[in-house]
Amino acid sequence: MRVREGEARLQQPGGHDAAALQQQFALVRLGGLVLVDDYDLPAVRDAIAYFTANLDWILEEVVHRIAVLRRPHRTCTPPWDAYVPFQAVTDAPSATG
Numbered sequence: 537m538r539v540r541e542g543e544a545r546l547q548q549p550g551g552h553d554a555a556a557l558q559q560q561f562a563l564v565r566l567g568g569l570v571l572v573d574d575y576d577l578p579a580v581r582d583a584i585a586y587f588t589a590n591l592d593w594i595l596e597e598v599v600h601r602i603a604v605l606r607r608p609h610r611t612c613t614p615p616w617d618a619y620v621p622f623q624a625v626t627d628a629p630s631a632t633g
Contacts, residue, residue, distance in 0.1 A: 561587070567609045569596070575603040589620045 564570055574580045575598055584603055587593040592612040596604040 558587075561593075561607065564607045566607055566611065568607050570605045570607070572603045572605060573601055576601050590618075 561570060572580060572584065575584070580603070584593075584595060584605065587605065588595055592608040592610075594606040594608070596606050598604070
């Protein structure tokens with residue numbers, strides 16, 4: 537995969553939980569996209585649900601097992617005691633392709 541200026545390629549072997557993803561996602565520029573594989577795994581869906589409910593990330597679409605997430609265009613730093621309960625996504629959004 538060729539990486540262009542202003543883009544980055546992140547690989548997260550293992551680490552299918554919100555904490556592991558949060559470490560990697562902190563490197564993504566504001567408004568940037570992240571492709572997350574293994575969307576069919578419950579732990580991955582849970583982590584994505586956390587990011588969308590608590591950190592304002594946007595789940596753009598799901599294609600096969602790949603989820604496309606967009607980081608918000610502004611930094612979201614909730615207070616330390618803020619937590620939005622989230623429900624894991626049980627069904628993937630309509631997959632195309």
